[in-house]
Each structure stands twice: as structure tokens, then as C-alpha cells.
Amino acid sequence: NWLTKRYVQTWFFLDVVSTMPWEAFFEIFTNQATDDSNDSGGGQTTLLRVVKLGKLARVLRLLRFAKINTLLKRFQSSGMMPASMYQLKFGMAALRMFVVFGFLSHWLACIWGYLGDLGQDAVEPYDLAICTMGGPCEPGLEGSPWKKRYGLDNEDGITQYTAAVQYTAALMTGGEPVMNPGSPIERVYTICIMISSVFISSVVVGEILLIMNRQAEMNMAFDELMQQSREFMLARKIPTNLQVRVFRYLESTQKTERGPNASNRAFISHLSEWLQVELIDTMNRVHVCRHPFFREITDDQVIRRICLEAAPMTYGAGDCVVEVGQPAKSMYFLVRGKLHVDVNEEGRGGLYLKPPCWIGDKCIFVDTLRTNTVRAVTSTETLMLEKTSVAALICDFPEVQVVYDRFRNEILSNGMNMLRCTICHDIGHTEETCPVRAEELTRSLRSTKRSNSALGVARSSVFNLLGV
Numbered sequence: 086n087w088l089t090k091r092y093v094q095t096w097f098f099l100d101v102v103s104t105m106p107w108e109a110f111f112e113i114f115t116n117q118a119t120d121d122s123n124d125s126g127g128g129q130t131t132l133l134r135v136v137k138l139g140k141l142a143r144v145l146r147l148l149r150f151a152k153i154n155t156l157l158k159r160f161q162s163s164g165m166m167p168a169s170m171y172q173l174k175f176g177m178a179a180l181r182m183f184v185v186f187g188f189l190s191h192w193l194a195c196i197w198g199y200l201g202d203l204g205q206d207a208v209e210p211y212d213l214a215i216c217t218m219g220g221p222c223e224p225g226l227e228g229s230p231w232k233k234r235y236g237l238d239n240e241d242g243i244t245q246y247t248a249a250v251q252y253t254a255a256l257m258t259g260g261e262p263v264m265n266p267g268s269p270i271e272r273v274y275t276i277c278i279m280i281s282s283v284f285i286s287s288v289v290v291g292e293i294l295l296i297m298n299r300q301a302e303m304n305m306a307f308d309e310l311m312q313q314s315r316e317f318m319l320a321r322k323i324p325t326n327l328q329v330r331v332f333r334y335l336e337s338t339q340k341t342e343r344g345p346n347a348s349n350r351a352f353i354s355h356l357s358e359w360l361q362v363e364l365i366d367t368m369n370r371v372h373v374c375r376h377p378f379f380r381e382i383t384d385d386q387v388i389r390r391i392c393l394e395a396a397p398m399t400y401g402a403g404d405c406v407v408e409v410g411q412p413a414k415s416m417y418f419l420v421r422g423k424l425h426v427d428v429n430e431e432g433r434g435g436l437y438l439k440p441p442c443w444i445g446d447k448c449i450f451v452d453t454l455r456t457n458t459v460r461a462v463t464s465t466e467t468l469m470l471e472k473t474s475v476a477a478l479i480c481d482f483p484e485v486q487v488v489y490d491r492f493r494n495e496i497l498s499n500g501m502n503m504l505r506c507t508i509c510h511d512i513g514h515t516e517e518t519c520p521v522r523a524e525e526l527t528r529s530l531r532s533t534k535r536s537n538s539a540l541g542v543a544r545s546s547v548f549n550l551l552g553v
Contacts, residue, residue: 256278397420417469
């Protein structure tokens with residue numbers, strides 16, 4: 086019911102006007118009125134004008150293009166088109182400007198062509214030899230309709246159409262028109278176009294100027310920030326490699342805030358409190374519930390609180406996420422980006438981690454130190470869950486204490502076996518996201534393709550031997 090009411094209030098009238106067969110209605114009307122108008126020439130002229138008006142009504146089908154803007158917004162909101170890219174916004178605004186001016190010029194040219202046919206059904210065209218070169222065939226400001234006045238009734242329909250489009254486009258864009266109106270109705274129509282073109286040009290062109298000004302302001306603010314940081318670090322004699330990392334982080338932050346980056350969560354603060362809770366819970370639950378400990382917690386309220394306690398952290402390329410030898414007080418879920426585990430003194434490490442995975446979960450159950458240094462290879466987003474948050478959760482929900490104690494005792498007795506993957510016996514991921522399993526699946530798919538290709542070759546060989 087709501088959709089029906091909404092459709093009737095918005096797009097129903099436009100769809101009816103644009104899909105109605107107006108030409109057929111005018112043809113039926115003229116057929117019924119033919120018998121009454123055969124006796125007088127004026128009646129015939131009136132019928133011809135009505136027929137032309139019916140043909141002109143076909144232009145109403147162009148109203149369907151009013152839905153283009155709505156459809157583009159739907160594509161952007163669905164993720165099929167990047168919605169926040171500056172080039173896309175500027176390009177779509179420019180395309181919208183050309184489309185609006187193009188179709189309005191076409192529509193107005195059709196009406197202008199209809200006005201050029203009024204009152205000249207039985208009038209002979211002028212001889213072009215007596216016409217002014219590039220000008221009218223009649224002296225003065227008042228005269229015949231523009232087709233007769235400028236001798237265009239001697240030309241074909243394409244020439245007349247292009248001349249009408251050139252005239253209306255000049256009025257819409259503020260250019261110099263190639264002809265002047267010669268009757269009161271043409272002057273009134275021209276005045277209406279000139280007045281309405283001011284509003285249309287302001288709206289369409291103003292959108293492009295707004296995008297360009299906003300982009301210029303953001304670029305200016307970023308340039309000032311970069312210059313300030315450069316002067317500060319040069320005055321303090323900061324090492325060059327650290328300066329490069331600072332500049333790289335500032336650039337990645339700017340891309341996150343301005344570009345179509347999936348790590349930009351700035352919009353969440355503009356939502357209501359309950360919508361923020363639901364959105365954060367939905368996003369973080371996918372990563373948190375992959376861990377064996379949180380997977381065994383069945384209370385939805387507990388999981389929601391854990392998801393709200395997990396804080397998003399962003400790291401630039403080369404930033405240190407955890408450092409070897411430091412007390413471990415939190416675990417990290419890798420959401421986006423790529424991490425590298427440095428080799429420690431025992432020779433362990435040298436791994437690259439991709440989402441979905443986690444690091445540092447042992448500290449949630451026992452006190453420990455970081456065994457490896459982990460750095461961000463690219464711009465990386467993680468969810469940080471502190472040990473104190475889990476401890477406070479256990480105090481508020483005693484039923485979680487049973488699961489927590491079982492995991493803690495197992496880790497104290499058998500090490501990290503309880504948290505290891507059953508396929509590769511490594512930590513930080515589940516069986517569903519195990520890299521060994523993914524490699525085996527890839528290898529099996531490749532072998533299947535090779536066997537299918539070999540079977541196809543064998544079949545073709547048999548067919549060749551049999552002469553098929």
C-alpha cells in the first residue's frame with residue numbers, strides 16, 4: 086500500500102503522460118470531425134493543425150528520461166557504481182548537463198517547428214533568390230512564421246530540424262540565435278525560453294561548479310596539512326624514511342575520507358544510537374564469531390557487546406601493529422589490507438596474513454608477551470578487542486565464565502592446540518578460511534580442468550579415426 090501510494094504521488098502522472106498514445110487519440114478525433122469540416126476550407130486547415138499537434142505530442146515520451154537521475158542514484162546506492170569518486174561525480178554532472186540541454190533543445194525545437202507551420206498550409210514558398218543572404222525573405226519585424234519568413238519551407242525536414250535545434254540551443258545557452266521571431270506567438274515563446282533558460286542553466290551548471298569548488302577546497306586543505314607537516318619535520322630534523330611514512334599515511338587517510346574507500350566509517354556518527362548499534366554489530370559479528378571461543382557463546386546479547394567493544398584501527402603501510410617483547414593486552418581481527426609477521430629470534434614468522442584472520446588471541450586467556458612483530462604491508466583496517474573488555478564481560482555474564490575457563494585451562498595444559506586449525510595446525514584462522522584448504526581446492530580444480538581437456542582431445546582423436 087505504501088509503495089502504491091508513493092508511486093501515485095510521484096511517477097504515476099509522468100508515466101501516464103509519456104506512455105499515452107496521443108497521436109492515436111488525435112487521429113480518432115480528426116476522423117470523427119472530418120465529415121463536419123469537409124464543407125469549409127477553414128475546417129480543413131483546423132484539422133491539419135490538430136494532426137500536427139498530435140504528432141508534436143509524441144515528444145511527451147521524452148518525459149521518461151526524467152527517471153535517469155533516480156536510476157543513477159539507485160545504481161550508486163547499490164554499489165554497482167562508485168558513489169563517492171570525484172571523477173565519477175564530475176563526469177555524471179557533465180553528462181547530465183549535456184543530456185538535459187540536448188533533450189530540452191530537441192523538445193523546444195519540436196514546438197518551434199510546430200509554430201513555424203501555423204498559417205502557411207496553402208502559401209507558396211519564397212524564391213530564395215530574393216531572400217537576404219543568411220537572413221529573412223521579408224522586411225521588418227512582423228511577418229510570416231519562421232519557416233516561411235526564412236525560406237526554410239524550401240528545404241527538407243532535416244534542415245528545418247537542425248535550424249530549429251540551433252535556434253533553441255542558442256536561446257538555452259545564451260548564444261546568438263540565427264533567426265528572429267516574426268509573430269506575437271513566436272515572440273512570447275522565445276521570451277519564455279529565455280527566462281526559463283536562466284533557471285535551468287543555474288541549476289545544471291551550478292552543480293558542476295559546486296563539485297569543482299568542493300574539490301578545490303579539499304585539495305587546498307590537504308596541501309596546507311602536507312606543507313605544515315613538511316615544515317615541522319624539517320625543522321625537527323626527522324629522518325627521511327620516517328617522513329616518507331608520515332606523508333604516505335596522510336595520503337592514505339585523505340583517500341579514505343574522500344575516495345570510495347570501504348574503511349571510511351565517518352557516516353556512522355550521523356546515525357541514531359540504535360542504528361549505530363545494529364550496524365556495528367552486523368559488521369563486526371562476521372569477524373568476531375569466526376574465533377572458536379566467541380563461536381561457542383550462544384547469548385546474542387554477549388556477542389553484541391563484544392562487537393561494540395571491538396574498536397576499528399587503521400594502519401598505514403609500514404606501521405607496526407604489535408611489537409615483539411611488549412605485553413600483550415589485546416587481540417586483532419584483520420578486516421582489510423595485509424599484514425606481515427616478522428621472523429623472531431627463534432626463526433618463526435615470515436608470514437603474510439590476509440583477511441579474514443586474527444592475531445594475539447592468546448592474551449585474552451593468559452598473560453603473555455608478543456612473540457613476533459607484525460607490520461602492515463598496505464593500508465590496513467583491524468578490529469582491536471582488549472583483554473579488559475573480555476574480563477568485564479565475564480563479570481557481567483557469569484555463564485560466559487564456564488566457556489572461558491575451559492579455554493584457559495586447555496591453553497595452560499596443551500598450549501594453543503585448542504585454537505589451531507585442524508587442517509594446517511596453525512593459528513589465526515578457521516578451517517573455512519584455511520590457506521592450505523584453499524590451495525588444495527585450487528589444485529583439484531586445475532587437475533579437473535586438465536583431465537577434462539585431455540578427455541576432449543581423446544574424444545576428438547577417436548572421432549577423427551572413425552571419420553566422424
